[in-house]
Amino acid sequence: MSLTSVVVPTTPIEGQKPGTSGLRKKVKVFMEPNYTENFIQCLLDAQGEKLQGSTLVLGGDGRYYTTKCIRLTIKIAAANGVSKLIIGQRGLLSTPAVSSLIRTYKVLGGIVLTASHNPGGIRNDFGIKYNIENGGPAPDHLSHRIYDLTTTIKQYKIVHDLDCEFQEIGTHSFQVDGKEFTVEVIDPTDNYVELMKSIFDFPKLKTLIRGTDGQPPFNVLIDSMNGVTGVYVKRIFLDELNSGQDSAVRYIPLDNFGEIHPDPNLTYAKDLVDSVKNNESFDFGAAFDGDGDRNMIIGKRAFFVTPSDSLAVLANNLECIPYFKKNGVHGFARSMPTAAAVDRVAQKLNKEMFEVPTGWKYFGNLMDAGRLSLCGEESFGTGSDHIREKDGIWAVLAWLSVIEYKRKGVEDILKEHWQLYGRNYFTRYDYEECESDAASDMMQHLEGLIKTGEIVGKSFSDSGKQYKIKKMDNFSYTDPIDNSEAMNQGVRILFEDGSRLIFRLSGTGSSGATIRVYIDSYEKENVTADAQAMLKPLVNIGLQISKLKEFTGREEPTVIT
Template identity: 75%
Template sequence: MSLFSTVVATTPFEGQKPGTSGLRKKVKVFMEKNYTENFVQCILDALGDKLKGSTLIVGGDGRYFSKQAINIIIRIAAANGVHKLIIGQRGILSTPAVSSLIRTHKVLGGIVLTASHNPGGIRNDFGIKFNIENGGPAPDSFTDTVYELTKKITEYKFTPDLDCEFHQTGTQIFQVDGRNFVVEVIDSSDDYVALMKEIFDFPKLRELIRGNEKRPPFQVLIDSMNGVTGVYVTRIFVEELGASPDTNVRRIIPLDNFGEIHPDPNLTYAKDLVDKVKGDPTYDLGAAFDGDGDRNMIIGKNAFFVTPSDSLAVIANNLDCIPYFKKKGVYGFARSMPTAAAVDRVAAKLNKEMFEVPTGWKYFGNLMDAERLSLCGEESFGTGSDHIREKDGIWAVLAWLSIISHKNMSVEDILTEHWKTYGRNYFTRYDYEECDSNDANDMMSHLEQIIAQPDIVGKTYSAGGKTYKVKVADNFSYVDPIDKSVTKNQGIRILFDDGSRIIYRLSGTGSSGATIRAYFDSYEKDNVTSEAQVMLKPLIAVGLEISQLKQFTGRDEPTVIT
């Protein structure tokens, strides 16, 4: 049967500007007539002449509206001259899996349907982002082009009679406007599992999980939070490594509303996991992932919490435990600007390059492609390496298990040993979610005025018996070492003489209102085993005093503390 495309008249929608990682809005916004169609068409138009005859990856975290969106993408892609789509079975692909597939198949890019760690369901969030040829999130230059196109779009191309089933694996070929259009539906996990087997020593990890005559089984509790990683956890931890499907994994069925939970792996939203590990001393490690599988949280026995900043530093210090790095070598390390500087100390000791970049995984890609970066992370529970161009939650847990197996130590003992060697960066983040946007912008304007004061350097602030002297105050800017592009206004930084830091940012990952994030980082060389919130209390008080956050927003407490 021959199919024919058509041109549909449309008008622009306001506010289709991609944030840190794609366009995120409420589901009901994406369901408005032509809203999703407009944005998808603008992504394809931004690709220019490379689009014709190309292959794209399509998939996501399975949240509500994913199936409808995939059908729209299929019909628009066919009408725009795309030759082939590779789609995950049932539309399921984790964000790390999309990055891996782009690189394995060497295709033009991928459309990822996710709002990451944001809640799902008809009342909550949906998102669309584009990953480029290297497998990483599209750079600002591309998303800026998409945004400009959304402001002036007048039509989109569509193939209305194209019905394509993507629930079963297999290849379907359609005749569209006299040419072949191919849809290949693949197993969601095969490619990713094969990649993990190249990176890690699976027989050694299997022995750790199952135990041997010298040591008992290492008990894990892996929580997919009803997100996309359930597919990969089943394949890797249960089928490959021998974990029990009854006692070692939980919430592994992807649900389109994530079971009405917030799929964000932190101490607040993954409290159920924390309580289970804390209440059952047989568990040696707990881990949780977000909706699309790129974020992770690690806790040890009795729910001993590993901050993402410490997790990055520990992995950096133990890369020789992972076969991939022993074979390939280690280039440099990087972290997002708000992330605590624990990994910096590892880089200095190992004589590796160290990069500080803006928030957003896309800023790591150029460094990886230039072979100057092997390992990187963000304090927002993202860790990854140059095996792909996205953060990777399951990879991070396998890295930790590799370290534990190699060192034969508990999570807490590994951290304590690390702190005694390097000192400790006490770190916390306060999130104030869904603030009034005008109030949040007024607070940031107030902070701009503070750092612009001619006498700000050298000024002192005191709280809780401690005094902090300002060494640097600025709005962070970044010059990419590879392409020399400049990224400005990435967060207000106030750095103190003793190494303490306070950072303020407006998050780019929410779908409504504004999320204010305040980061507090204080380094201690010797006092490394105290309670973080106790150690940070004076610095937090100073940070709230400087920002006047309560006065601007009316908020007495943060929504989330991590």
């Protein structure tokens, strides 16, 4: 059967500007006439001549509207000269799995249908992001190009009569405008699992979990929060590592994530925290977000590992992972708001250390240039140069490798690390869905303080602790590989003792504005105190300087991590 594409007139729709990781809006926005069609067309047009005859990966976290969006994308891609789509069965592919597929098959890129850690369901969020040839998120110049096209679009191309199911594995071929168009539906886990087996020593991890030679089993509890990692957790932990049926919960992907917020932190993963805290048999717990790129690690009795500490511990123990023994360690990096714990590891190991803006795309150039092996963000993202995305399951397997190597539990490993390097006390306050104008006014207030310089050199006191401001700026970054610049990445208040306050507006929300406040304080000796108690004076000083309560009316943050 020969199919023919048609051209459909359309007009620009306001607000289709991609954020840190693609375009995220409420599902009902994507369902508005031509909204999805316009954005997909502009995403494809932004590829230029490379699109003709190309292959793209397509899949997502299974949230509501994924099926409809995949069907539309197939029709639009076929009409625009794409030769082949590789789609995960039932439309499921984690974000790390998409990156791996792009790199394995050396295709043009991938379209990822996810709003990451945002809630799902018809009342909540959907998202579309694009990953480039190296497997990483679209760089700023490409995102800007997509947005520019959305402001001038006049038509989109589509093959209305092309219907292709993707519930079962198989290959489907069509003739579109006289050219062959192929849709290959694959098992979403095969490629990713093979990658993990090439990185980690699965027999050793299986022995750790099952117990042998007089060693008791190491009991894990893995919470996929009803997101896409469920299919990978089942394959890796239940089938490959034989962790036992009771070791995994909420591992069946649901299009509304079971009406929970799939964000792996102490607030939204409270069920996991309570289960590990109240059940002495569990030695380790982990949770993932909707699309599988974020992770939270907890030890016995729910001992919490901050993402900053997680990155530092892994950096200090990479010799226990076969991948790094074979390929070497070329450098470390963290996002600017992330506490500087890994910096001290880099210094001791004599490795390059990079501080980049928030957004995984900023790590990609460093990895491609062979200067970066391990990186992380304080927003529960950890990863390495095996792909160009953060990777939740990879982080858990890395931690289990360290535990197997050191023969110690999570808490003992952390305390040993703090004794050696000191501790960065760190917390983040999220004020979600603030009124956008109020949030902008607060940031303008902080910008005003930067311009006048009036608080630099001043001391602020709270609860008997005093902090003197050394510097205040808005972080900017020049990429050492291509010299591209990223400006206005977050207001920083740096204190003389090394403590920091950072204020950012998040680019990952679908409505309103999310204000993130980061609080970081380094202690060399007092490393076992309560983190929130240690940081409370600095929190209060941050609220005083920013006037956050006055601008937003918020008395408390939505989430504290």
